[in-house]
Amino acid sequence: MTRIINVDEIVKRIKEDLTEGFSEFFSKHGRMPSLVSIIIGDSKEAAVYANAKARSGKRMGVDVSIKNINPSIGQEKIEEEIRKISWDPGVDGIILENPVPKGLDYISLLSCISPLKDVDCMTPYNQGLIAMKSPVVLPATAGAVNQILLENYPEIRDVVIINRSVVVGKPLAMILINRDCTVTVCHSKTLNIREKTKNAEVVVVAVGKENFLGADYVNQSSVVIDVGINSTEDGIRGDANFASLNGFVTAITPVPGGVGKLTSVKIFQNLKHLMDFRK
DSSP states (O other): OOEEOOOHHHHHHHHHHHHHHHHHHHHHHSSOOEEEEEEESOOHHHHHHHHHHHHHHHHHTOEEEEEEEOGGGOHHHHHHHHHHHHHOTTOOEEEEOSOOOTTSOHHHHHTTSOGGGBTTOOSHHHHHHHHTTOOSSOOHHHHHHHHHHHHHOTTOOEEEEEOOOTTTHHHHHHHHHHTTOEEEEEOTTOSOHHHHHTTOSEEEEOSSOTTOBOGGGOOTTOEEEEOOOEEETTEEEOSBOHHHHTTTSSEEOOSSSSHHHHHHHHHHHHHHHHHHHTO
């Protein structure tokens, strides 16, 4: 029988802790913690992400403001705007929403954010700290996957990740290596992916393709962590073929309600960690 991994208790615990911590901050400073979500251009996708954070933040006692920057002012001026926000002592955390318009140097934009206010853990400095095994925060999605494994399967050592992005695959690989796991990272150019995934204890899939991972990729002892979020006519679906895997693998995270649900609170947990670190 397949176990459907439930993250509700983890999410509830984190939210209760954060709500209490942010309330204490308000009592001490007379204001709510401030998180600025930066959107460059008019991306509807970025706006959806930012507005979702604003709603979540309000429920936990965080003032989430959305800063729109016109890409027509150019790279240099945009960087000046981001630095200005970063230097503001009234701003406690910053996130640069994706996607950013083509033609802009994304890494340079990220580098304008203070690592001590980088709630998404995307600055080169904070990504480097993960590699050095001394992170202050972790990228939200990678951190969510890591916590799910820690709290449910802490003994796991053999992991295959199908993703090599700086948001999921690369930082998650470093996080798990730091935990003494043996990690294989697969991607679109990997040959014979099934040969890598078939014998893994855990398969983390984040490819952005509905039903990509079927029973032919795994074995009956596998734990499948589905990071995919795909909008379909039938609603939100993951990258794993849930119908074929449920009843076959040992455990699987659902979509929706799994990794994504935990990821949404990880941004605010990072905000709290950074605020405490700056004390």
